[in-house]
Amino acid sequence: MKRSESLIPGNQAGFGRRFFCLLVVFILISTKLSAGVLVAPTVVFMSDKNRTGRINVQNPTDKPIEVTISFGFGLPESDSLGNVKVVIEDSNVVDPRSALDWVRAFPRKVLVPPNGEQVVRLVARPPQNLPEGEYWARIIVRSQQGQTTIPTAGESDGITTTLNMIIKTAIMLKFRNGQMNAELEVTNIQTSRDDKKLRVIVDMANHGNASYLGRISCRVLDADKKQVALAGTDLAVYRNLKRKLEMPYVPGEHLMPFEVEIKITSEGRTDIAREFMVFGNEINRVVYLD
Numbered sequence: 001m002k003r004s005e006s007l008i009p010g011n012q013a014g015f016g017r018r019f020f021c022l023l024v025v026f027i028l029i030s031t032k033l034s035a036g037v038l039v040a041p042t043v044v045f046m047s048d049k050n051r052t053g054r055i056n057v058q059n060p061t062d063k064p065i066e067v068t069i070s071f072g073f074g075l076p077e078s079d080s081l082g083n084v085k086v087v088i089e090d091s092n093v094v095d096p097r098s099a100l101d102w103v104r105a106f107p108r109k110v111l112v113p114p115n116g117e118q119v120v121r122l123v124a125r126p127p128q129n130l131p132e133g134e135y136w137a138r139i140i141v142r143s144q145q146g147q148t149t150i151p152t153a154g155e156s157d158g159i160t161t162t163l164n165m166i167i168k169t170a171i172m173l174k175f176r177n178g179q180m181n182a183e184l185e186v187t188n189i190q191t192s193r194d195d196k197k198l199r200v201i202v203d204m205a206n207h208g209n210a211s212y213l214g215r216i217s218c219r220v221l222d223a224d225k226k227q228v229a230l231a232g233t234d235l236a237v238y239r240n241l242k243r244k245l246e247m248p249y250v251p252g253e254h255l256m257p258f259e260v261e262i263k264i265t266s267e268g269r270t271d272i273a274r275e276f277m278v279f280g281n282e283i284n285r286v287v288y289l290d
Helices: 015-034
Strands: 038-040 043-047 052-058 065-072 076-078 084-086 103-106 109-112 117-124 133-151 160-177 184-193 197-206 212-221 227-237 240-248 258-265 283-289
Touching: 043 052, 043 117, 052 109, 052 133, 065 103, 076 240, 084 240, 109 117, 184 258, 184 283, 197 212, 197 227, 197 258, 212 240, 227 240
Parallel strands: 043 160
Antiparallel strands: 038 052, 052 117, 065 109, 065 133, 076 084, 103 117, 133 160, 184 197, 197 240, 212 227, 212 258, 258 283
8 A cells, every 4th residue: 555645746735735635544544444344253263173163254345355364373462551462473473372384264365245245164284292272373354345546636637546455354263172271360460540540450370271261340449338430341361461451530539548359250251152161260359559
C-alpha cells in the first residue's frame, strides 16, 4: 500500500492539503473495513485423537474477496504495566510448544464469492513421540478485495492512485497431546490509584502443560464494606503474564483503606464450549489499598 503522503503532490499546501489527507484517511478506513471477512470459530482445538479441524470464512460484502490462509506463532505477552499484546512470527520460531511446522490448511488460497462462505480444513501431522501438552499456532486469514482507485489532489483532472486493501485476522490453534492440566499461580499483586482510577496488576505463572483459560475479576470494598468498583475480563495465560484491571472511582466518597478482592477461575467463559475447556484451579486473594 502506498504511503498516504505520496498521494499529495509536493507543491500543494495549506488547508486544502490537510483536508485531502483527512479525506483519504477516511476513505482508507471505510474501504478497509468493508474488505474484511468473518472467521469462525475464534479458537480451533485439535488433538492426538482428532487431528483435523476447520474454520468457516464468510464474505459479508457484495464483492468477491481473495482469501489466503497461512500460519504464524505468537502468545500474549505483557509489559511491566500489565499491557498485553501479541507479536506474531512466521519463521525462525524455536519455541518447543510451536505447532507451526506441522499444521496445514486446505485450500490455502480461495476466492470467496459475494455473500458467500468457504470452509477451510486444517490437518495436523505432529512428529512422533511428541511430549504430552498443548501446542500452539496462529491461523492467519489474509483477505483482499482487489484494487481501489482514489483520486489525488492536483492541478490536473483525472489523476488517481491505486491501493490494495488487505486485512489480516489471526486466530489461535491449540493441539492437545495426551492428558492436559492447567495450574495457575499468582506471584505478585500491585495496587495503585490516582484521582480517577484504581489500578490492580496481577502477576501470574502457569505451571500446567496447557494454557489456563478463564476469567479474572476484581471487586473493591471500602472500610464500611460498601462496593467501590468492580471489573472483570477473560483471561488466557500460556506461561507468565501480568494483567491490569482499571476501575473508575470518585475520591473522597468512600472511607479508606480499600479492600481489593481478586478472583481467578476457569469457569465463566462463554466463548468456548465446555468440552474444550481444561478446568484449572481457582484463586481468591485479598489485598489492601491505602
